Amino acid sequence: MRILVTGGAGFIGSHFVRQLTTGAYPEYDDAEVIVLDRFTYAGNEANLAPVAGSSRLRVVRGDICDTAVVDTVMPGTDLVVHFAAESHVDRSIAGAAEFVRTNVQGTHTLLQAAADHGASRFVHVSTDEVYGSIEHGSWPEDHPLRPNSLYAASKASSDLVALAFHRTHDLPVCVTRCSNNYGPYQNPEKAIPLFVTNLLTGHPVPLYGDGRNVRDWLHVDDHCRALALVAAEGTPGEIYNIGGGTELTNRDLVSRLLELLDAGPEMVEQVADRKAHDRRYSVDCTKIRTELGYAPRVPFEQGLADTVRWYADHRDWWEPLRPQPAGGAGSLTEVSC
Structure with missing residues (x-):
């Protein structure tokens, strides 16, 4: 069996690859794994270093928009797990062209290459942000798409293209929509690693607006385990929400990180709110729970503490990746949450 993992050097993709090649998903123990990654700011060779010596792993540097490159890696592929995407909301506000190019x-x-070469399964990894914002309750998979950010709009577009390939070309596509991920190897421009690395280096934590935006937190290991379930047992043409079951305001999240890092409230810096900042995300995970038996396993308190510890112990990994200080008081104000 051959599995193509796009964006396999990024945060979530590399976790999936490390798990694939170390026996975490027994149904794929004998699979050959090909990583296709452009190695932009989000793709890091160091993320794959723990499994770089695996005889089952081949890494190809290339762009998913490049038809010639894709046509060299797709023949013989049984399963495509598509992580590759531009995903940083603040970058999409500054300029969305690359988001449309890569994500759509x-x-x-x-998808076209997978259809042409007869791939037997395509898992398209998306986000809960395509639904927009919800004040009460949780989104089921059939909720209308109402993206507000340019990033979310590009992902919603790619979701629709993927599902159209299933209906038009009978390509066995499943779409997954996950909540906010956290864990080791996440780029320090994202919320939790930015907050943690700021505190580790004596910088204040930038908190958007009133800090009351709500996100559901999902450990990357739970997310990748759910993706393996969808790849193995998901129904083609279906969408599966994947959540972590821990909803927190950004202010509550920061409070927990301050406590874990023995820092005081003076380390929080209020910054201007993001444009079109969604107030609350919440996905209904009934479908994946009842159909595939998924449930998150990593308690948030444990996962967050382990993540903080990982960043404290791996400064050599994140220090070269940190955004440069901008604005007053030496603060680092680029944050995605």
Whole structure:
């Protein structure tokens, strides 16, 4: 069996690859794994270093928008797990062209190649942000898409293209929509690693607006285990929400990190709110729970403490990746949450 993992050097993709190649998903123990990654700011060779010596792993440097490159790795592929995407909301506000190119055009290139070469399964990894914002309750998979950020709009577009390939070309596509991920190897421009690395280096934590935006937190290991379930048992043409079951305001999240790092409230810096900042995300995970038996296993308190410890112990990994200080008081104000 051959599995193609796009964006396999990124945060979530590399976790999936490390798990694949070390026996975490027994149904894929004998699979050959090909990583296709452009190695932009989000793709890091160090993320794959723990499994770089695996005889089952091949890494290809290339762009998912490049038809020639995709056509070299797709033949013989049984399963595509598509992580590759531009995903940083603040970057999409500054300029959305690359988001449309990678997330929409790149997804189309992969889907077309998968259909042409007869791939037997395509898992398209998306986000809960495509639903927009919800004040009460949780989104089921059939909720209308109402993305507010340009990033979310590009992902919603790619979701629709993927599902259209299933209906038009009978390509066995499943779409997953996850809540906010956290864990080791996450780029320090994202919320939790940015907050943690700021505190570890004596910088204040930037908190958007009133800090009362709510997110559901999902450990990367639970997310990847759910993806393996969808890949093995998901129904083609279906969408599966994947959540962690821990909803927190950003202010509550920061309070927990301050406590874990023995820092006081003076280390919180209020910053201007993001444009079109969604107030609350919440996905209904009934479908994946009842159909595939998924449930998150990593308690948030444990996962967060382990994540903080990982960043404290791996400064050599994140220090070269940190955003440069901007604004007053030496603060680092680029944050995605």
